[in-house]
Amino acid sequence: MxxxxxxxxxxxxxxxxxxxxxxxxxxxxxxxxxxxxxxxxxxxxxxxxxxxxxxxxxxxxxxxxxxxxxxxxxxxxxxxxxxxxxxxxxxxxxxxxxxxxxxxxxxxxxxxxxxxxxxxxxxxxxxxxxxxxxxxxxxxxxxxxxxxxxxxxxxxxxxxxxxxxxxxxxxxxxxxxxxxxxxxxxxxxxxxxxxxxxxxxxxxxxxxxxxxxSGTRTAEAVKLTENVFRAVNIALVNELKIVYERMGIDVWEVIAAAKTKPFGYMPFYPGPGLGGHCIPIDPFYLTWKSREYDQPTRFIELAGEINTAMPRYVVDRLAEALDRMLGKALSRSRVLILGLAYKKNVPDIRESPSLRLMELLLERGADVAYHDPYVSEVPRTREYGHLMGRKSVALDQLGDFDAVVIATDHDSFDYQAIADDAPLVVDTRNAMANRGITSQTIVKA
Incomplete structure (x- = not known):
């Protein structure tokens, strides 16, 4: 010293x-x-x-x-x-x-x-x-x-x-x-x-x-590395989900079997998009800084593109399911999003893909509501100010909605009741299958 x-x-x-x-x-x-x-x-x-x-x-x-x-x-x-x-x-x-x-x-x-x-x-x-x-x-x-x-x-x-x-x-x-x-x-x-x-x-x-x-630059790089690692691997399974869906293969079953390997594999899980303050944002800090050194970050940027595109994929799957199973256009449908928080059992909505889902559904002409026991009202956000003030609706009238989208798999949800009462369930978290609930009206997305 x-x-x-x-x-x-x-x-x-x-x-x-x-x-x-x-x-x-x-x-x-x-x-x-x-x-x-x-x-x-x-x-x-x-x-x-x-x-x-x-x-x-x-x-x-x-x-x-x-x-x-x-x-x-x-x-x-x-x-x-x-x-x-x-x-x-x-x-x-x-x-x-x-x-x-x-x-x-x-x-x-x-x-x-x-x-x-x-x-x-x-x-x-x-x-x-x-x-x-x-x-x-x-x-x-x-x-x-x-x-x-x-x-x-x-x-x-x-x-x-x-x-x-x-x-x-x-x-x-x-x-x-x-x-x-x-x-x-x-x-x-x-x-x-x-x-x-x-x-x-x-x-x-x-x-x-x-x-x-050794120094502050190294410490700053440590945190970015942790979150880039997660972002890239989540993007990989999100892409695999889309590919396997076209092949008629359940990506969740694939991951469940793959993670039994005791070495050389770490399970990551797909979803409707990335949320939270860290993973959707931090990789772009490194991408931005790397330009100063004339060094492209193609892998990181591609992962960001894939993860950012997931809400739109979910909406497309929902539109297809509504047309195929109910004979109804998305623009004439009432849709309930289950879960506004970016992850289960927390009230944190920072960068939540549910907000983007709501925005996309509204753009497509759907009548949209949400339910989240942790988030009673949409607060002010930087990018979704037009959604501010929307309130969480009760779950006692699921039949009034044409479709329910499980965006966040809170443990407090009564999934069996949701499967019984909703005309169509689009499950982005494999929440139903994880609980042994099966139905012809459940679609994975």
Whole structure:
């Protein structure tokens, strides 16, 4: 460690003694679980967010994130280890600041780092010597050095001497009950030797396992690699689904048999498209950055094209089934989409293919509704503002719809009742077959 930097020595000591004050910017699916994990490890944490409704919920002891139970939130708040605020001037009180803000794509599928940049500008307004700033948001290799560092160094303070920069990609998996923030191995990296020691010490004090890597660019590449891997393999099985359907072969049966091989194969499953913040978006961050090096990413881009096309494939299958089985055009049909969330048993609709399905069905003239026990109303979204305000309908009148599309296989659905009451079921998740339910009115898509 740099012996000429007393700031480094003092901060490391404060982290090791858990005297360091921690700030978490962005109290969403990543930030709130992180804040709770840090607080439960014995640090005092202040959460920052621009959304006043989150402050109201936290003050009432009501969590809006499934991974954080109400009692855990209330316990950390009542013990004085966690507080939340919209006052970003209080960042000056924090010794360690973790950034957990969105990194979406623009309409042209280019990285939108405006949230990261604006957050860094807010931090710069109160930046002082001896602070550690860590980015957790998924992004392209070079962001920490090329975007964050210049903004923060405009203050006249020098990274690695006066303050310290790090990157540690979030690995949250909403709805996964087998892992929580503290038990998921944490990749950590710093901008320089001193920063690396700070980041390792901090996360080493709050999670069970840390995985140090050589630098922030490598850590940024780790997260992209994880999600590119999933996106490409999901695209492969989506393409296989279409090919095998033409051949009269059930791709789900193929996968079930293939995964019995104890080596050399890992099962991935098809669906109506990709959802969530990571897999539909992150590969395009790497694609965009690779252009700077004049290096094409044909494999990744092809996977993106296949996955993006899946909602349209589902709608085409639905239209064919309506015509063949009910003798009815899609434009004259009432369609119910089951599940608005992007994955089962969670309320998360980020990049959900169900939204695209609704849009395509409306464009084709269908009368569309949805049911989701986790999402009572379509909230404001960046791309589907025209769907905002639509409310989840009850399932007691399935017979009033011409077709039901299972887009998300929530465990709480009564699948037998759906099979019994719906004139036509288009199943994109193999939910019916997985439960042993068969019927001439069920079509896989």
């Amino acid at each position: 740099n012996q000429q930097s007393p700031q480094a020595t003092d901060l490391l000591s404060a982290i090791e003694d858990k005297r360091a004050m921690i700030g978490v910017i962005g109290l969403g699916y990543v930030g709130l679980p992180l804040a709770m994990t840090v607080a439960r490890a014995g640090f005092k944490v202040t959460g920052f967010d621009i959304d006043p409704s989150k402050m109201t919920a936290i003050e009432a002891g009501k969590s809006y994130i499934e991974a954080v139970p109400d009692d855990v939130l209330s316990a950390e708040r009542d013990a004085g280890r966690f507080a939340a605020t919209t006052d970003f001037a209080r960042l000056a009180e924090c010794d360690v600041i973790a950034i957990c803000v969105p990194t979406p794509l623009t309409r042209h599928r280019e990285p939108d780092l405006s949230y990261v940049a604006k957050t860094c500008e807010q931090i710069a307004g109160t930046l002082r010597k001896g602070q550690l700033v860590v980015l957790e948001s998924t992004t392209y290799p070079g962001t920490t050095e090329e975007v964050m560092k210049p903004i923060l160094e405009k203050t006249g303070l020098v990274a690695g001497e006066d303050f310290f920069l790090g990157y540690s990609p979030e690995r949250e998996d909403p709805g996964n009950r087998d892992f929580q923030t503290s038990t998921i191995p944490k990749v950590v990296a710093g901008d320089g030797e001193a920063a690396s020691a700070m980041v390792s010490a901090f996360y080493g004090a709050v999670v069970e396992t840390i995985v140090p890597v």
